[in-house]
Amino acid sequence: MTExxxxxxxxxxxxxxxxxxxxxxxxxxxLTYYDLGKTNYFESVCPNVNWDTDAIVVVHIDVDxxxxxxxxxHVSVQTSVTKIGTKSFELTQRIVDSKTAEVKCLCxxxxxxxxxxxxxxxxxxxxxxxxxxxxxGRDLRTxx
Amino acid sequence: MTExxxxxxxxxxxxxxxxxxxxxxxxxxxLTYYDLGKTNYFESVCPNVNWDTDAIVVVHIDVDxxxxxxxxxHVSVQTSVTKIGTKSFELTQRIVDSKTAEVKCLCxxxxxxxxxxxxxxxxxxxxxxxxxxxxxGRDLRTxx
Amino acid sequence: MTExxxxxxxxxxxxxxxxxxxxxxxxxxxLTYYDLGKTNYFESVCPNVNWDTDAIVVVHIDVDxxxxxxxxxHVSVQTSVTKIGTKSFELTQRIVDSKTAEVKCLCxxxxxxxxxxxxxxxxxxxxxxxxxxxxxGRDLRTxx
Amino acid sequence: MTExxxxxxxxxxxxxxxxxxxxxxxxxxxLTYYDLGKTNYFESVCPNVNWDTDAIVVVHIDVDxxxxxxxxxHVSVQTSVTKIGTKSFELTQRIVDSKTAEVKCLCxxxxxxxxxxxxxxxxxxxxxxxxxxxxxGRDLRTxx
Numbered sequence: 220m221t222e223x224x225x226x227x228x229x230x231x232x233x234x235x236x237x238x239x240x241x242x243x244x245x246x247x248x249x250l251t252y253y254d255l256g257k258t259n260y261f262e263s264v265c266p267n268v269n270w271d272t273d274a275i276v277v278v279h280i281d282v283d284x285x286x287x288x289x290x291x292x293h294v295s296v297q298t299s300v301t302k303i304g305t306k307s308f309e310l311t312q313r314i315v316d317s318k319t320a321e322v323k324c325l326c327x328x329x330x331x332x333x334x335x336x337x338x339x340x341x342x343x344x345x346x347x348x349x350x351x352x353x354x355x356g357r358d359l360r361t362x363x
Numbered sequence: 364m365t366e367x368x369x370x371x372x373x374x375x376x377x378x379x380x381x382x383x384x385x386x387x388x389x390x391x392x393x394l395t396y397y398d399l400g401k402t403n404y405f406e407s408v409c410p411n412v413n414w415d416t417d418a419i420v421v422v423h424i425d426v427d428x429x430x431x432x433x434x435x436x437h438v439s440v441q442t443s444v445t446k447i448g449t450k451s452f453e454l455t456q457r458i459v460d461s462k463t464a465e466v467k468c469l470c471x472x473x474x475x476x477x478x479x480x481x482x483x484x485x486x487x488x489x490x491x492x493x494x495x496x497x498x499x500g501r502d503l504r505t506x507x
Numbered sequence: 508m509t510e511x512x513x514x515x516x517x518x519x520x521x522x523x524x525x526x527x528x529x530x531x532x533x534x535x536x537x538l539t540y541y542d543l544g545k546t547n548y549f550e551s552v553c554p555n556v557n558w559d560t561d562a563i564v565v566v567h568i569d570v571d572x573x574x575x576x577x578x579x580x581h582v583s584v585q586t587s588v589t590k591i592g593t594k595s596f597e598l599t600q601r602i603v604d605s606k607t608a609e610v611k612c613l614c615x616x617x618x619x620x621x622x623x624x625x626x627x628x629x630x631x632x633x634x635x636x637x638x639x640x641x642x643x644g645r646d647l648r649t650x651x
Numbered sequence: 652m653t654e655x656x657x658x659x660x661x662x663x664x665x666x667x668x669x670x671x672x673x674x675x676x677x678x679x680x681x682l683t684y685y686d687l688g689k690t691n692y693f694e695s696v697c698p699n700v701n702w703d704t705d706a707i708v709v710v711h712i713d714v715d716x717x718x719x720x721x722x723x724x725h726v727s728v729q730t731s732v733t734k735i736g737t738k739s740f741e742l743t744q745r746i747v748d749s750k751t752a753e754v755k756c757l758c759x760x761x762x763x764x765x766x767x768x769x770x771x772x773x774x775x776x777x778x779x780x781x782x783x784x785x786x787x788g789r790d791l792r793t794x795x
Contacts, residue, residue, distance in 0.1 A: 232664035235686040236524070236533045240578070241418045241479060245524045247394030254391060254667040270722075274385045276431070282424045290528070290702075335385060376520035379542040380668070380677045384722070389668045398523040414578075434558075434672070529706045529767060535682035542679060562673045568714050575708070623673060 223311050225297035226354065227260050230317055233290055244288040250280070253312050253326050256296035264354045265347040272335060278307065279329040286323045293317040300351045303359045307331045308343060367455050369441035370498065371404050374461055377434055388432040394424075397456050397470050400440035408498045409491040416479060422451065423473040430467045437461040444495045447503045451475045452487060511599050513585035514642065515548050518605055521578055532576040538568070541600050541614050544584035552642045553635040560623060566595065567617040574611045581605040588639045591647045595619045596631060655743045657729035658786065659692050662749055665722055676720040682712070685744050685758050688728035696786045697779040704767060710739065711761040718755045725749040732783045735791045739763045740775060 239245035302309035314324040331340040383389035446453035458468040527533035590597035602612040619628040671677035734741035746756040
């Protein structure tokens with residue numbers, strides 16, 4: 220993977236039952252952290268985001284659980300859009316120790332924008348693409 | 364992927380809040396379905412499973428979300444161990460429509476068995492390997 | 508409390524992470540069991556239930572956690588409408604051992620029917636009231 | 652209820668799937684907020700809290716859902732111990748708007764301290780009682 224420069228980071232507030240019987244954060248809960256990172260990213264970076272009409276839907280994820288996370292850890296989720304295709308886009312996210320920056324988990328997801336009324340995938344809006352490329356500081360489109 | 368013959372299937376009981384704002388089952392919730400499938404698989408297939416001392420920990424997952432799942436759907440989770448290495452093993456799982464068998468989601472995970480007392484990964488117990496290979500009807504070990 | 512004759516019972520499928528660090532089902536998870544019981548009750552008993560337009564919203568709950576539930580237990584949720592007022596109705600629910608019928612938890616909730624479009628509480632539809640009273644075998648209306 | 656002066660407040664980080672199909676925070680999720688408030692309270696106020704050996708277990712809750720919470724709201728959870736008996740103690744908690752202080756939800760819970768090894772309720776440790784009474788600024792014991 221090309222080195223990703225994460226500009227978007229938010230600290231996570233862990234909840235008591237995020238921990239499972241094995242004493243560490245349950246693997247399913249990581250995806251709620253990634254959801255939190257990505258919705259916050261879009262709300263911060265893109266204009267006029269409205270989750271009642273704009274949906275971004277996960278079609279593929281690929282997650283490396285590198286270091287277990289415990290309830291006493293202080294961790295943050297980092298999010299970057301790393302590729303924008305004509306019909307889908309790629310998100311790279313990490314969970315890192317808030318102090319040491321140790322990478323606990325790495326996630327790549329392929330997502331689509333989705334029309335909740337017509338129930339079909341739609342291309343990402345141009346204004347979002349522009350805003351994201353400006354935020355990330357590079358042209359992320361795979362086709363120009 | 365070699366065709367997997369799934370022998371282990373359990374119907375899923377969906378919960379009201381499994382559905383997110385986009386009206387479909389939230390991506391993080393799928394992993395709780397896969398957790399349910401895998402813990403049930405080990406309890407059914409392997410002798411003397413005790414989650415207080417035996418942990419199986421996810422180190423990698425790779426998930427294809429193929430068809431959205433809605434709260435009115437009837438779905439089942441299918442689980443198969445598809446490879447057993449010296450330090451890790453591979454699980455292949457699917458969520459399928461309980462009637463039509465349409466595949467909604469496919470998940471491959473790499474897992475390790477873990478000693479909760481010593482806090483280190485350990486090889487899978489021989490009696491578990493034997494029981495799993497017998498159940499699946501083939502030798503799944505990558506090294507013999 | 509007057510003795511309630513529960514006619515509606517469904518077995519619960521526990522999930523791996525329903526259990527918290529204390530080794531028992533987490534208190535918040537009980538409410539997801541009660542949600543499951545109540546949505547299933549309305550779908551079974553009342554005609555034309557559509558959760559996209561009909562909402563039933565909890566305004567008060569009162570829960571007695573009598574016996575801890577563990578992941579190896581087999582439990583069911585029982586649901587009964589026990590009172591129907593002009594603006595709200597009361598639900599009584601229990602979680603019981605599926606075999607011994609031991610009562611693990613008792614919940615009373617006050618609920619309102621809610622119009623999701625107009626964002627206001629509305630009286631329960633007459634056809635629902637009739638169906639519920641017929642199902643429970645008695646007139647549950649506090650005002651006649 | 653006697654007026655409670657809440658000294659312990661923490662802002663809540665809402666997650667994407669805290670919202671249910673009805674567009675507001677799901678009732679079960681409120682209890683995870685209260686769990687977060689209470690574990691944080693004990694860790695902050697009491698000496699030597701260790702959730703591996705010290706459990707605090709809910710035996711009764713009573714919740715008033717006064718104003719719906721939406722995903723765009725900024726809310727905080729407030730926690731106060733309001734009574735300490737010989738075998739149980741009472742917690743009063745609220746969820747409030749972080750800016751306007753509007754009370755969205757009120758929860759009273761009766762809890763017990765529990766020995767996770769011996770599997771039995773135990774009296775609250777004297778050092779915890781002293782620390783809590785000092786923190787709350789009054790003697791909360793029902794028997795002296």
